[in-house]
Amino acid sequence: MTFYEIIDKKKKKGELNKEEIGFFVRGAADNSLPDYQLSALLMAIRLNGMTDNETFLLTDATAKSGAVTDLSEIAGVCADKHSTGGVSDATTLIVVPVLTALGVKIAKLSGRGLGHTGGTLDKLEAFEGYNVNQSPENFIKIVNACGAAICGQTAETAPADKKLYALRDVTATVDSIPLIAASVMGKKLASGAGVIILDVKYGSGAFMKTAREAKALARAMVKIGNAAGKKTAALVTSMEQPLGDNVGSNLEVSGAIEILKGAENDLSKVCFALCENILCLARKAEKGDNTPIGKEERDGARKEIAACIRDNRALKRLREIVEAHGGEFTETFEKADIIYNVKSEKSGFVSAIDAESLGLVNVLIGGGRTAKDGKIDHTAGLKLKARLNDYVRAGDTLAEIHLNDKSFLKEAENRVRVAFGLSDGKIKMPKLILFRV
Numbered sequence: 001m002t003f004y005e006i007i008d009k010k011k012k013k014g015e016l017n018k019e020e021i022g023f024f025v026r027g028a029a030d031n032s033l034p035d036y037q038l039s040a041l042l043m044a045i046r047l048n049g050m051t052d053n054e055t056f057l058l059t060d061a062t063a064k065s066g067a068v069t070d071l072s073e074i075a076g077v078c079a080d081k082h083s084t085g086g087v088s089d090a091t092t093l094i095v096v097p098v099l100t101a102l103g104v105k106i107a108k109l110s111g112r113g114l115g116h117t118g119g120t121l122d123k124l125e126a127f128e129g130y131n132v133n134q135s136p137e138n139f140i141k142i143v144n145a146c147g148a149a150i151c152g153q154t155a156e157t158a159p160a161d162k163k164l165y166a167l168r169d170v171t172a173t174v175d176s177i178p179l180i181a182a183s184v185m186g187k188k189l190a191s192g193a194g195v196i197i198l199d200v201k202y203g204s205g206a207f208m209k210t211a212r213e214a215k216a217l218a219r220a221m222v223k224i225g226n227a228a229g230k231k232t233a234a235l236v237t238s239m240e241q242p243l244g245d246n247v248g249s250n251l252e253v254s255g256a257i258e259i260l261k262g263a264e265n266d267l268s269k270v271c272f273a274l275c276e277n278i279l280c281l282a283r284k285a286e287k288g289d290n291t292p293i294g295k296e297e298r299d300g301a302r303k304e305i306a307a308c309i310r311d312n313r314a315l316k317r318l319r320e321i322v323e324a325h326g327g328e329f330t331e332t333f334e335k336a337d338i339i340y341n342v343k344s345e346k347s348g349f350v351s352a353i354d355a356e357s358l359g360l361v362n363v364l365i366g367g368g369r370t371a372k373d374g375k376i377d378h379t380a381g382l383k384l385k386a387r388l389n390d391y392v393r394a395g396d397t398l399a400e401i402h403l404n405d406k407s408f409l410k411e412a413e414n415r416v417r418v419a420f421g422l423s424d425g426k427i428k429m430p431k432l433i434l435f436r437v
Helices: 003-011 018-029 035-048 053-062 092-101 120-124 135-144 159-170 175-193 211-227 249-259 266-287 295-310 313-324 354-364 406-419
Strands: 076-081 105-110 149-154 195-202 231-238 339-341 346-353 381-384 397-403 420-422 435-436
Touching: 003 018, 003 035, 018 035, 018 053, 018 076, 018 159, 035 159, 035 175, 053 159, 053 175, 053 211, 076 092, 076 175, 076 266, 092 105, 092 120, 092 149, 092 295, 092 313, 105 120, 105 135, 105 175, 120 149, 120 249, 135 149, 135 313, 149 313, 159 175, 175 211, 195 211, 195 266, 211 231, 211 249, 211 435, 249 266, 249 313, 249 381, 266 295, 266 435, 295 313, 295 435, 339 406, 354 381, 354 406, 397 406, 406 420
Parallel strands: 076 105, 076 195, 105 149, 195 231
Antiparallel strands: 231 435, 339 397, 346 420, 381 397
């Protein structure tokens, strides 16, 4: 078997077997295959797709291309969550403390922000001293001590995915559902958790722009998780506007803390829906129960979630998690030197908010990065003062820009204003939680 033959087979819409996919993944992980051949197969997959079996084999091989985290020393069922990315998407900082306060263990490997999307690790580093680089031994120790660890992926985690993702990024093969599903789920399977919940975003601020694409991706990833013996579910949620009112590390962490103190908004609704599903799945996993989640279970989970917010257990748990990673917990964060109000030039109902554009404004003013090793300004960001279907008058503030370098202010102001569309009447609101797989 030569790799040329594998490329030719997929070019002709053939179905690759386990040995052929293993050859492909090993060649990516150990650099034994040249980039031009790997890229050729990626394009053939992008154009011709993969069967469910091929997608599972690719995911499984990706997960096993490096170290698979051993969670056997953690008592009970471990859960994990993943968001496909968006703007003002601080769900991990809310979901993890709530679940651990209710007895669910979370062993989570997260990433940094790139492009218009924010990264969990960047937000956690808003707490001074928070160490995202923990040894495998410390990772397990932290989970056992406070219920959750949230750290960065190591170089040994799914190395094939790192290579293939870099190639996809420059060969126009990112938008392939089998390749996206294998990339996400390969890392999730390598993390070792027994319960996985996926938050699949669609809309202006998401990588999947349409609900149809997001549903297809959610179904593909849930099939993979269940085939691997993991209790897996997905929610398809809207990113037609930033999920919360804050964009940028310090601002988003402050907003997450407010939700843990009882504030309610779109971000809290998505977070508590994720918590409800994970809590129910984790308890079924503990009992070996394979029946669907029932109404009584969901109602009970919602009451428990509300109670742990009300009595501050979730907020207390966030403090414990931060301190277990060496961080200094605080509820107040440094602010940028300049806070500028972008005012509306006319009156009307907010009919569109381009979330991706606002995410890119955050990058422009220093709150995001364009390269994986780039530095960010934790104080930079945006604070939305208007959301979809709000009525604004000429002169009302649409958003605050928080920045330290005023040379970017004029461009940032113009781009924020353009990101808001106004109309004479209200629009039909996109459903926040569209679909559950």
